[in-house]
Amino acid sequence: MTEYLFAEAFAETNPISAFKVAIAGENARLKQRFTPAQSPADLLGEKARFIDSLLSACWTHFLADEAAHQALIATGGYGRGELFPHSDIDILIVLNQAFTDKIQDGLSAFSNFLWDIGLKPGLRTCFTNECVAFALQDQTIFTSLLEMRLISGNRDLFETLAKQIINTQLWSSEKFFLAKMSEQEQRYGKFHDTAYNLEPNIKEGPGGLRDIQVIGWVFKHHYNAQSLRELINYGFLPRAEYDNLVAARDILWRLRFALHCLTNRCEDRLLFDHQREMAELFGYTDQHGNPDVEQFMQFFFKTVVDIERLNEMLLQLLNERLINNQEALTPSPITANFSSIAGYLEVSREDVFQNHPLALLEIFLLLQQSPSLKGIRAGTIRLIRKSLALIDDQFRRNKQANRLFIEILRQPRGITHQLKRMNRYGVLAAYLPDFANIVARMQYDLFHIYTVDEHTLFVIRNLRRFALDKHSKELPFCNNIFLLTPKPDVLYIAALFHDIAKGRGGDHSTLGENIALDFCRQHDLSGQDSKLITWLVRHHLLMSMTAQRKDISDPDVIHTFALQVGSIEYLNYLYLLTVADIRATNPSLWNAWKDALLKDLYIATHRALHRGLQNPVARSERIKETQQEAKRELLKLGIAESAISKSWQHLSDDYFLRYSADEIAWHTIAIAASNERELPLVLLRPQTQRGSAEIFVYARDEAQIFSICTATLDHLGLTILDARIITTEDQYILNSFQVLEQSGEAINDLYREIHICDTLRQGLINKKASLSKNIHKQSRQARHFPIETSVTFLDNPSGKHTTIELITTDRAGLLSTIGRAFIELNIKLHDAKITTIGSRAEDMFYVTDQNNQPLNDEQERQRIRDTILRYLSTSH
Template sequence: MTKILDLPSSKSQSAKSSPIASPVAMPDGIAWHRWLLPLQGAMAVNEPPLDRLAIEAELDSYATCKTPVNRSKLLSCLRTHLDQAKASLCESFYHSNDGAVYVGMHAWVIDILLQSLYAQTQKQCVGGDELALIAVGGYGRGEMAPFSDIDIMFLMPKKVTETHTKFIEFMLYILWDLGLKIGHSTRSLTESIDAANDDQTVLTSLLEMRHVAGDNSMWVKLNRAVQRKIAKQKPLAYVEEKLGERDLRHKRFGDTRYVVEPNVKDGKGGLRDLHSLFWITKYAYRANSIIEIVKKGVLRDAEARKFALAQRFLWTVRCHLHLHADRPEERLDFEAQMIIAPRLGFADRGGLRGVERFMKRYYLAARSVGNLTRIFCAAMETDFRKSLIDWRPDFLRTHELDPFHIESGRVRLADDVLFRDAPIRLIELFAIAQKHDADVHPSTLQRVTRALSTLDSKTRDDAQANQLFLDILTSRKNPERVLRLMNESGVFGRFLPDFGRIVAMMQFDMYHSYTVDEHTLKAIGILHGIETGALRQAAPIATEVMPEIGSRRALYVAMLLHDIAKGRSGNHSVLGAEVALVVCPRLGLSHEETETVSWLILHHLLMSKIAFRYDLNDPQTIEDFASIVQSPERL
């Protein structure tokens, strides 16, 4: 069991008096609210991680009445206090395993450091009263992993003088000498707005900005200017661009959240996807936090809590990853998985190694991120596109699918019809999507997620529901797409509980590139490619013999179930063959088909085992193989 620190609910007096300005109110006493606002949550319940008064007293002791502290003393003092604070954060993190606390406290450390340095720079240089130091990017959100960049902006007056430049350079050189990785920009208010007009990345960074030090009135003016700019824009234009950026990023990292060595930050289902939802929240709904989105009715309380849990877990993993690598590493490779799993308390249990249980937890968190993205998209479709739906030509809708209709290539359940009144509709939905090459409307997927609990044993035993599922699996159109959609929505594992057990299950070896469920879905897609001839060049023999197979249904069901018993104590081929004897009749397969499926699963590793471990030139090897296979159909 993972050891996660339960945060206390009381606020420290020192946190209340912090000089840090923020447009976001302090979170209430609910723990998961603080996970959504790491910096504000840290300030609400903890003492400051750096003692600014102690730093200033030490520096004052080095100064004389006429000259401020010299640069080397300033650097030494700040480095000592920074190193002590980071060491303390690291020790606390290894005790609590709470990434949300770490990233918030680390951001607070940097805030106090910058405020102290800014105050000392004002004693060394003039011009500081006319500048504002603004936190942007991840630092602006109040989220700092151990080796995150510190993104800051110096907000300047209209007329920049040499004194302003010297002030900024003094600060930057100290920060660089401290070994901090600083991402900085220097702009006036007008230049900031112009840059935001030209570059969505700049606009996004301004959505996350916080005042840290200097002239607060300048930050207030910039914040108001940004809000005025947003008010004049159409939310969907920004949202669609951000979702487009997300899709391109996903393609760079494999376009699946189920790779065995995922990128925690930029991969599909990673932290960057949560950041995208945060940006959409800020821009489209003029909200400062996910908590405000709940109050606006966009998310339910339970959905926001899932957001918080996913974010907290991903932050915890990322912090461990940085500390293990001693650098800003985002790829959760095999070595890191082996190190981090026991640190989070994952031990071997129930046929699964500790590292496999850890990665299953990771993939489930990544899937939650995908579900939340769909819910956001559904809400925006409803809130911002109502006027667009009215003018769409009627031929874009198919009315004979009552209670469903196809709208712009997406299947949608009528608003006045509920899944819970007839849970078989959860299967019908995907059968229609498969038959008509359609996607599923985001609002309907949102309703699917909320109705999963209604898919019970009665629906699982329903003959019509099983026939619909079998039709999807054995469709002449590639079933991989719709089966993956069923899996992502949670319907697949709910309808076929044995499959649910392998969802997000990692295969900790060098032979598999995906989780068990993703491997299975890709295998079904490859089988379809062989059948249609799309893979003739890669698999010519398999393509040639495929039309000679007597039972397509048995082959596709065997492909679905071949790894169904992974993660259980015992031989997964033997156990999987036993599962098939139960599942196949439920799906409507005949006794003969059931026996074939069970045999295929039992021996699905036989050919590769003989090919790689035995002498194929030995006649006895061939005879032994033939005695097991017995027929060309099984072969």
């Protein structure tokens, strides 16, 4: 619709509807013309011109005679003429000094009309002097005005403002550059300093469109340049790198345009909801076990890492031109091959890498050994990229190169920074070809939120933090254990290889062990170190699986785990690697419960190893120790010994094995003070030694109690971390549930505690779960990761129980559903281990028949399996 037709639209009965139809028609036309294979640059300009016409018509209509005396200005991306289908429209209205109420009424009508037709304008109104003052105070306003463009109105007002904005006295090149650097640092921090998030932001994330815009803003402000192409003229980029930058920008433009078309809104995040459709739209198909979406995301990640690297180089060069004086740019020799220029390493000659290929590793070691250096100079980064082919098989077999690489991992500082830099420049993948397989490789689940290479480097970063005093308050126990590890480099090497075989099919731990062994042999590591590294790679999941899926209060479980670990030295290394791995997989999944669980397993195993594997703790000895400790505590609190004996008389040995003395004392006080009429007894302790809340239920045994409890706790929005079920000889049950709020935080409100206890008690009395609103919702992302349900029977080594392992998609009411299935099956539940990894539930149920006998009959097992699957299929 032309400006003339827009003007005509105001004469229609419903002009708002007419404009909405015009906007929808333009977006539909752009969508139809868009193809993912071509840059949408022309379409961005067409959309900007369409909005120009629309705004000009509205401006003239609502401001009438006053329109020519004020200035309507496009700013930001709209000012650049880059407008995506659903982008915000940033506009500035500059007023002349003859401001009247008539103008105010016209501006209000103009603004309201734009909102009514769905444009959502970012609109600012001010006088010229006010606008200059705002720009002086806020660099973001100043930045948006750098790209302003007159749409309609008074050109003199526009040019007066433009001259004052261009005036370098407002923001000097140095001051503006530093402000943009600080802004970028903060922006990177919001994304954990990585572009490799599984739901990345195309515009704001590291390596996104904003990185290119920052370069443009700083460059344009200093040189008054009109386009990025002038980077070539001023010697910042060779033509080939400029072409790479523009090609990468076009890819992000194509992705962003496609997202707007797909979602019909201003969406800049590559959410799981859209990734599969985007992969299909961009022509990716499944290939040999490599899913289309993983190929598509790898394509995206490799694009943004190129932009991130070019951003680093260009901002460094701009820093030299804008801030450093000539004296600072004088080379200062450091070694025969390298000099320092303005704090950055530069090759002494263009042919350094060609004549001395090992310098491709030496440069990173030199950065570690010279903490005053800021990094590598842009020209040298360029040379590194051009010289990667020199890192061939002969280079990798070179013993001096091997020693250099190990030396990098043994430095007291800079290990994480240099490994990240080596990865960003391609050196790490060139030196370790197996590592190239995991670069930018995503793991399409909710547990791993980073690509494999980025996760690996985060693990090493976490291990390094254990060594540093400034981070000692984060996990003091880990810092103390780290001091006991004589060779931290062994940990770093194990971390480097623990996931290196991801994406190859088969068991990545076993495959990774073989790759790590080849590395150890090539790098002449001692047999002892090689054995430890390969063992850690092979068993890096052992401790987390044991803690989360087995009953670590059972001495037999601890003894078995201790046999697998073999020594306190191996335990120390495995514990540190496990904590670092979990925290680097998805920081939001780490909580006080997991911290305490792993710490408890470590302490119990340490005691077992210290005692000697040939002298395992006898069950009777463990029971006696726990009873004595609990009794001492209770007597101190004034509980009579007769009351203790009465409370304990019907409890089984399992109870004293599975609960700590502290827990037993709390239970005993409650039981001793209660009578039959007060049952069911429901108590809540908001903070236990494991960082979670414990809900304790004491009642007459009835089959549906577990189902009622779990359903009610789920309705109350609590996450159940662990469930323990004890039945006494006189048919009372002691159920305890370790819980956290759905947010992962502890329960810290007294009224919330009372509400939980009252609701659960009423549910048990009425023999039905609470019907209160279920606030436990499945996450948006979980819908895209359905887990195939499996029910597996495992024989318990003790022969007392049968273990049912359930793997399925986590959902509201899952445990309650299982409880109802057990009621129908007449199964007796003795214990449960609850593990949720992202959207994946991996739960273990320890069951018997009603006569306390394990379930060994295959036909009976199949019936149980079928019944559980039926219940789960109908609970969605």
